[in-house]
Amino acid sequence: MPTWIASDPAEAAHIANQIGYPVAVKLRSPDIPHKSEVHGVMLHLRSAEEVANSAQAILDRVSLDYPHAQIDGLLVQRMAKRTGAQELRISVHHDAIFGPVILLGEDTAEWAIHKDAAVAIPPLNMALARYMVINAIKTGKIRQRHRPEGLDIQALCKLLVKMSQLIIDCPEIKTFDIHPLLASGDEMTVIDASMSIAPFSGDKAARLAIRPYPVELEETVTLKDGREILLRPILPEDEPLHADFISHVSVDDLYKRFFSDVGELNHEALANLTQIDYDREMAFVAVETILDDQGHATPSIIGVTRALSDPDNTEAEFAILVRSDLKGIGLGSILMDKIIRYCQSTRLKYMTGMTMPANRGMIMLAQKVGFQIDIQMEDGVVEMLLPLKR
Template structure:
């Protein structure tokens, strides 16, 4: 039974990820807000302060106002309409429940005033030294038929950031109440996390009135992952509760711990994220501009279409055998790569909102990061535009910059185009007629010196 479950899980993880069209992110704005807060000496941000950061990544939050005292809380409540919720603002009291610092469903001015004064009185008695920055005032969210979830990001000293999903509670025990994933997440990995949460009963598949929107929750987890990957200043994120109501997910209460960060952003992550910095626009001999970028798991359909535009002869040169069809597993292996030990660059032409792959080059390094095996393939009807050479030059630069010493490949003696290109790029060309192969080796250190 465990083997069946394992195979099912592996199959799910190998599915081609969907590419949501409505994911938004404003990394520059989020960085600016975080840097400003750090410069002002802040180490923890509350819901009101986190709101614009989450919104920069397309996440919904409940509108929040700040009241300095009970009188101002009443004034705000009258403006936004009843019922309202009041929440304590104090950087010294991490769990508001310790002082009954959250009061819900307040329906009149008298109730708001009494609740606000009661919160302040309880803080004075239980935490006399605590700093109090007033109250948060929110309209009451419509909880009818909704489901309350919790999303937490914490830093592990070994694995770096961990994304945890559960239903939370006052006594939060992630080891018992949450499922965990390592960022970065794509839609496949996020969906897998949600399904695991449902299977392990860490979250419910439905509320009293409606089922959980698995796709919508998966997308929110991808947005959280993108925020964490992009912003190393974030030490901890706690969204609790996250209200799931149909296709809408709203963060009602959020805490964000922050600190200055000066190290290598990628080194703090157990799984290397998509390297955006390697994207590059290139002009071909015919004047057309195309984008060179690392391959993505979502590229599988485009890669299949690309291969269909390559002649059988060119495929034979590339794979040393006749290829009739590539399976989904084959294409998944080509697109779902570990950027730490493998790199594949695709040249893509953008037309409106779609992309078309024109060429692919890749290198797979050995465990010692000394040698890498390379391959390159260009669409058969696009030869002569310098596409193969430009792709190889990008791959050579990448492997050299990552400390590799040699780049190795093989081709056939009658693949004259590849042999000629290799010579132009400085490869040592070893023609082995008896074996029917040509060995290609580039000493990356020597090429850098020259």
């Protein structure tokens, strides 16, 4: 919502004349977070005289009830179109155990977070945000109403994801409250918001219950044939891309990777592969961007490497899988180098792996980078061990 700051009632009236009526005038004071305590919000003002008188009345009430409060002027806004809009509230609170939590519900006069709000822990992606919104609707935290433009769940999810990212990037934010949020179709209008901040030092990710997506681990590499690919941590949204990737891996290669006939992976299996806890597991995908005849870019996963650490975080079991039609272009070596460098950057002491004697390509690659190889022909397995250097 476009907002102007006025230093006094006269300037507020002048701004209102410039932006057009009706307008709202609001108190701006860090010492009075709840404007309702002094009737610090005046709505539907339709003339310069009404604006000036209402602004002066706000200042008079503050000087009477909060004589020592700091006043940083007055906010002037055009009145938002509330007809047909749903009034929601999004809030961020700090929990002693889980750290920052995001709350979502309807904007009510008596908002009790334990019964009126759905709760989620950042980081949120679009899938998790959608689950939060659907849960809020199913449990009555948000009531579906018959309006000309219904609630656009996709638009609300995008706002929740942006708010989650703001909390992750700015650990100084202690509380953040948006109320009301007018939701009308895909238009999300913030009518009022408040925030409290405090100095912060240390690891900003450590304060979160769930480690956020480690964007710093993304990198671009070049294959032997000159193609550039992106190496990045896997995301929950990669499920359809991962399913397509598996469809380009031969039955024989899948058997060598999983030690069984895999067949087509269902949603649950793909979710286990793509929705990971970055604190104890890491998976990197090699993503190639393909341009069609119209110049539209389509991402495609062509390789995956992952490492799963033990409960003591002493050793991690690794695995690598490359599309069967893309062998011989250096992708396996690139994925091996990426996962080794990642494990070296942690407290892990060893990397372990297991394959079959017939998987000569993996055995030769492991030997090349320093793995100790133990071939157990009777059991039909090859164990690989790499002491990690700091």
